[in-house]
Amino acid sequence: xxxxxxxxxxxxxxxAIHAAELCLKQDFGNxxxxxxxxxxxxxxxxxxxxxxxxxxxxxPERIIFTSGATESNxxxxxGITSVYGKRNKKKIIxxxxxxxxxxxxxxxxxxxxYEIIRVQxxxxxxxxxxxxxxxxxxxxxxxxxxxxxNETGRILPVQEVFQKVRKRYPEIILxxxxxQAYMKIxxxxxxxxxxxxxxxxxxxxxxxGTGALFVRKSVRLKPLLTGGKQENALxxxxxxxxxxxxxxxxxSMMKKNISERLxxxxxxxxxxxxxxSALPDIYFNSERENAFSSPYIVNFSVKGIRSxxxxxxxxxxxIYVSSGSACSKGAxxxxxxxxxxxxNLADSAIRVSFSEExxxxxxxxxxxxxEEAQKNLIHQ
Ligand code: PMP
Numbered sequence: 001x002x003x004x005x006x007x008x009x010x011x012x013x014x015x016a017i018h019a020a021e022l023c024l025k026q027d028f029g030n031x032x033x034x035x036x037x038x039x040x041x042x043x044x045x046x047x048x049x050x051x052x053x054x055x056x057x058x059x060p061e062r063i064i065f066t067s068g069a070t071e072s073n074x075x076x077x078x079g080i081t082s083v084y085g086k087r088n089k090k091k092i093i094x095x096x097x098x099x100x101x102x103x104x105x106x107x108x109x110x111x112x113x114y115e116i117i118r119v120q121x122x123x124x125x126x127x128x129x130x131x132x133x134x135x136x137x138x139x140x141x142x143x144x145x146x147x148x149x150n151e152t153g154r155i156l157p158v159q160e161v162f163q164k165v166r167k168r169y170p171e172i173i174l175x176x177x178x179x180q181a182y183m184k185i186x187x188x189x190x191x192x193x194x195x196x197x198x199x200x201x202x203x204x205x206x207x208x209g210t211g212a213l214f215v216r217k218s219v220r221l222k223p224l225l226t227g228g229k230q231e232n233a234l235x236x237x238x239x240x241x242x243x244x245x246x247x248x249x250x251x252s253m254m255k256k257n258i259s260e261r262l263x264x265x266x267x268x269x270x271x272x273x274x275x276x277s278a279l280p281d282i283y284f285n286s287e288r289e290n291a292f293s294s295p296y297i298v299n300f301s302v303k304g305i306r307s308x309x310x311x312x313x314x315x316x317x318x319i320y321v322s323s324g325s326a327c328s329k330g331a332x333x334x335x336x337x338x339x340x341x342x343x344n345l346a347d348s349a350i351r352v353s354f355s356e357e358x359x360x361x362x363x364x365x366x367x368x369x370x371e372e373a374q375k376n377l378i379h380q
Pocket of ligand 1: 071150200211
């Protein structure tokens with residue numbers, strides 16, 4: 001089996017499974033209970049919060065656990081708008097390529113009367129800080145930008161935009177969806193200047209169903225749910241202790257070798273790029289330059305073969321890739337349209353995403369299978 005869909009989800013690490021198992025079998029108490037069982041469960045949450053806070057360079061109290069980055073993004077967008085969106089503060093700036101959990105939430109806020117500015121990439125697919133900054137005025141109260149876009153891996157100039165906004169309009173709240181960057185592309189929360197930052201456990205070898213939102217101390221958020229006092233009363237509901245504990249362990253494991261992994265992944269990307277370039281009718285939707293595109297994601301189109309056909313052809317060979325983004329479930333990709341990728345090529349888009357376990361041998365087999373598909377499916 002060759003698994004090349006790590007941007008959709010990753011294999012849970014042994015340490016994460018072990019941590020979850022301990023919380024399921026032994027420390028299964030409710031963290032809000034006052035007895036020993038409750039306390040033991042609470043200790044697992046405390047540890048995970050510390051592990052995640054340390055990885056971001058912040059204090060544990062700033063981390064709120066959620067059910068995943070979809071909730072973190074919803075919480076950030078809706079929670080901020082409820083508090084800071086006023087009659088004379090109606091504008092939100094974002095990019096045209098955000099994940100559906102940001103994009104669709106902003107579409108809904110637009111229907112409620114907020115003005116959403118969706119900044120487009122240039123003809124090469126690059127985003128420029130100036131295009132975000134030129135939209136600033138007294139009505140803007142919120143900016144939401146992703147660090148690494150999940151379909152082609154493009155890197156957005158979040159740090160440059162946020163740092164400059166911070167200087168010129170310090171009252172604007174800044175949110176970053178860092179799901180595809182966290183533990184992959186090194187960044188520092190402090191230099192990024194984000195007020196809010198979303199991350200997800202299952203993209204970094206944790207378990208599906210939990211994530212977190214970093215919330216700067218000075219920022220006020222209206223909770224999405226009403227209920228108990230968990231997570232500082234910001235996210236009521238009994239905590240998913242096994243998943244949270246697994247998240248913390250996955251972070252501890254992943255944070256040890258981010259730079260080394262990044263260098264190795266850059267080599268894998270270069271290898272795949274070179275091998276694919278030798279085939280006819282391959283069009284890259286990602287960028288080769290690592291300064292503009294995460295090496296963890298390579299998106300390309302095999303002209304003449306629709307994504308779905310290719311995906312199932314590869315599946316027969318036990319090679320697992322994605323067509324565009326897994327979240328879109330085969331629907332047309334708004335993100336690829338934003339990059340002005342021609343419709344017939346967007347219909348043939350394949351996303352390959354790496355983990356540290358991906359080998360050049362696996363990538364070689366992928367390229368061979370694509371070459372074979374071109375012979376069998378186009379030139380028959
Ligand atoms: N943002 C980005 C950039 C993502 O790639 C994803 C997952 N596809 C999410 C948010 C949502 O994360 P989750 O699956 O934890 O809800």
